[in-house]
Amino acid sequence: MKKKIITLFLSVCVLGLAAGCSDEEENQDRENTAQETEEESIVNEDGLVVAVDVDNLEDYVTLGEYQNLTVEEEPKAEVTEEDVDSYIERQLINNYDPVEVTEDRAVQENDTVNIDYAGYLDGEAFDGGTAQDQDLLIGSGSFIDGFEDGLIGHKKGETVSLDLTFPEDYSPNPDLAGQAVVFEVTINSISEPAALTDEWAAANTDYATAEEFRNAQKELLIQQADSDYESQVKSDLFQQVMDNSEVKDYPEEELEELKADIESQMDQMYQAYYGMTLDEALEAQGISKEEAEQSYDETAKSYMSQYLLTQAILDAEGITLTEADYEKALDEFAVLSGFLDGDEIEGNYSDKNVLKRNVLWNVACDEIMSTATVTETAETDDATQTE
Numbered sequence: 001m002k003k004k005i006i007t008l009f010l011s012v013c014v015l016g017l018a019a020g021c022s023d024e025e026e027n028q029d030r031e032n033t034a035q036e037t038e039e040e041s042i043v044n045e046d047g048l049v050v051a052v053d054v055d056n057l058e059d060y061v062t063l064g065e066y067q068n069l070t071v072e073e074e075p076k077a078e079v080t081e082e083d084v085d086s087y088i089e090r091q092l093i094n095n096y097d098p099v100e101v102t103e104d105r106a107v108q109e110n111d112t113v114n115i116d117y118a119g120y121l122d123g124e125a126f127d128g129g130t131a132q133d134q135d136l137l138i139g140s141g142s143f144i145d146g147f148e149d150g151l152i153g154h155k156k157g158e159t160v161s162l163d164l165t166f167p168e169d170y171s172p173n174p175d176l177a178g179q180a181v182v183f184e185v186t187i188n189s190i191s192e193p194a195a196l197t198d199e200w201a202a203a204n205t206d207y208a209t210a211e212e213f214r215n216a217q218k219e220l221l222i223q224q225a226d227s228d229y230e231s232q233v234k235s236d237l238f239q240q241v242m243d244n245s246e247v248k249d250y251p252e253e254e255l256e257e258l259k260a261d262i263e264s265q266m267d268q269m270y271q272a273y274y275g276m277t278l279d280e281a282l283e284a285q286g287i288s289k290e291e292a293e294q295s296y297d298e299t300a301k302s303y304m305s306q307y308l309l310t311q312a313i314l315d316a317e318g319i320t321l322t323e324a325d326y327e328k329a330l331d332e333f334a335v336l337s338g339f340l341d342g343d344e345i346e347g348n349y350s351d352k353n354v355l356k357r358n359v360l361w362n363v364a365c366d367e368i369m370s371t372a373t374v375t376e377t378a379e380t381d382d383a384t385q386t387e
Contacts, residue, residue: 042352042353049321049323049356050311050360051310051357051360052251052254052307053254054251060247060249060251061246061308061309061312062245062246063245063313066245067371069371070374071372073375076229079221079222087220087221088213092195092196093137096194097204098191099194100189101156101191106153107151107153107190108152108192110137110193111190113138113151113187113191114133114187114188114189115136115186116131116186116188117131117134118183118184120183120184121176121179128172129183144164144170145167146162150164154187155187156189158187159187160187161184161185162185163182165178165181166179171274196213196214227335227336227337227338233372233374237365238364241309242306242309245309247308259297266278307357309364310360310364313364314363314367319363321360327342329359330342330355
């Protein structure tokens with residue numbers, strides 16, 4: 001189980017978007033790596049963009065059948081009016097400034113409260129437990145369990161005493177882990193999500209009316225459903241190609257670089273999310289260095305297998321990408337991933353090499369899809385299975 005947990009985190013760090021991190025952590029990461037990323041060339045000595053740069057690809061992989069495949073998928077998700085309502089509600093709660101409540105009412109879920117608070121352990125204020133003029137979205141889970149719920153039902157001007165307990169695994173301050181504390185919280189103001197009106201839309205968005213805003217959000221959801229469906233089809237087809245193929249060996253230098261990247265990103269992740277180094281995290285979980293190294297090796301080989309097969313498909317199809325070709329493919333991949341263009345998606349990847357390989361994977365999958373047959377699971381299947 002521990003190894004599975006490590007591998008899951010590796011997947012997030014190595015193949016996933018940097019968007020999983022908080023904005024502050026992500027921006028800092030971008031600043032730290034900006035010069036390095038800009039100097040990094042995405043082309044090899046021949047001026048081509050490749051997934052794996054080796055002389056004899058056939059020494060490493062034997063490409064199996066990748067044409068005329070058949071895959072069965074669940075029907076593409078339909079976007080309902082309820083989906084649109086829910087999406088807009090989340091947008092108004094999370095992405096736009098709330099409106100201060102003027103009526104005399106108590107705090108509710110999804111309100112934003114401005115508070116002053118002080119935390120006490122054994123009657124003494126503890127470090128980091130006191131703040132003034134803080135905005136808190138009720139339901140965001142920003143504070144420890146019980147803090148936000150404890151404010152619901154109370155009104156502006158009230159001071160609330162909250163008897164709470166820090167989690168046993170509270171890593172930001174281990175001295176507080178598992179400790180019973182008291183928070184004294186004063187509610188300075190209560191704000192609620194804005195209502196979607198023509199006036200609000202014109203003042204806060206690029207749309208003149210509420211209807212225009214709603215239609216735009218619906219179109220976004222439809223595009224996302226299309227993108228998710230296409231991505232799932234590509235993933236399933238590529239898995240078939242992996243099952244049909246044989247990876248015989250791994251390019252040693254590139255594999256070692258990938259393992260080092262994995263370990264480095266794991267360390268960054270634990271420091272960003274948990275305030276501890278990778279070594280400290282492994283020790284806390286009772287995972288030995290040898291077990292961790294084995295996990296890095298297995299994960300690196302899994303990813304390298306995908307890179308080798310991606311390049312094998314491109315070679316088999318006679319596809320070569322210059323930097324200009326790559327930029328076009330990058331824009332296409334960006335749109336598929338829900339971004340406006342290549343520039344925007346580059347800002348959400350902390351590793352240019354990872355993005356490059358994902359773009360090339362998408363190009364290879366386009367070739368697989370061009371000859372594939374996609375069928376949809378009958379809607380009655382679920383009902384049949386439950387009888």
